[in-house]
Amino acid sequence: MDKKAILESLSSVQHPAKQDRSIVELGMVQSVDISADKVTVTLAFPKKRDPLTEYLVGAARAALIRDFGKDVEAEVKTVVTEAPKTAKRTLNLDQEQIKDIKHIIGIASGKGGVGKSTVAVNLACALARLGYRVGLADADVYGPSVPVMTATEGEQPEAVMNGEQELIVPLQKYGVEWMSIGYFAEKGQALIWRGPMACNALKQMILQVAWGPLDFLLVDMPPGTGDIHISLLQDIPMEGAVIVTTPQTVALADVEKGVNMFRNKSIDRPIFGLVENMAWFTPEEHPDEKYYIFGKNGGAEMAAELGVELLGQIPIVQSIRECGDSGEPAALGNGPDGLAFIQLAGRLAEKLG
């Protein structure tokens, strides 16, 4: 018996008010303590006096007794977690342009190439399809992907004057407002920014933009967890983050780095959840088949380990890459890939009220 086995057992406990998702998937399992003759599980509830508390505690205990009752005593405790802190929105003068944006959310990962930009672009389109007003700022100075992924390469955003200040007008496509540093570089020209310059360019691309009133502004963060990230988090009042990962266990250490960047004392922003990208492979010609080539349940285990919700799982489908390359995001369609993004968008919107 180990933590993994306990989490597997608890995965059978479904939350009746959350579309029957499991308490593990919902990030409610805050800790698991195992001693020689006792297992103690702590479940986290977001509000006091949740009417389902007793039911879920009972169901969790029953699952543990069913699976390990012969070996040990099982105890299930509860804690009430505070509501996520809303970002301190005391805006400086130079943050005037973002005052009508309800939620600014960073899309981050510890590691590069896990599909962060793919998730960000598709999540933006999916939120727009659900009727939200959405913008996306591509903050990847070193490898901006939004122009290609939305087929807006070579377009040049206009500038407008707002009193003394010049503002960049975001591009509009697929119902989303897009901004990327890629619009300011010649095609094929490598962007070579040194630290402080990159930070300033980025701040400008978020703060000096004529965003309309928005429900969500997603910020596609550059890969890694370096100075640029810290500087961005200090200067842009992001409310919290969504972390993108792939299911391999080797990725856990990287994900942890990504999560810790936001949980760091001086930053202290909530993680709204984990998105497991490339969760399984589905061949185009057999849309019902799932091949877990990177292992099964990696995302759920990672989420449980970090005490965050698994917000969504996105399969590897050829069309997702092709849509990324052609600039027509998969989330605009009604295939299984599109619906996976719509579902993710729905959960995030629900989470943020």
Ligand SMILES: Nc1ncnc2c1ncn2[C@@H]1O[C@H](COP(=O)(O)OP(=O)(O)OP(=O)(O)O)[C@@H](O)[C@H]1O
């Ligand atoms: N679910 C998926 N199915 C198929 N292909 C995918 C999927 N997710 C991402 N890809 C492909 O993988 C590649 C890398 O994705 P993407 O550029 O989104 O990663 P990233 O994390 O933003 O990378 P970087 O760290 O360089 O910014 C792209 O070619 C993309 O089309």
Ligand SMILES: [Mg+2]
């Ligand atoms: Mg990217």
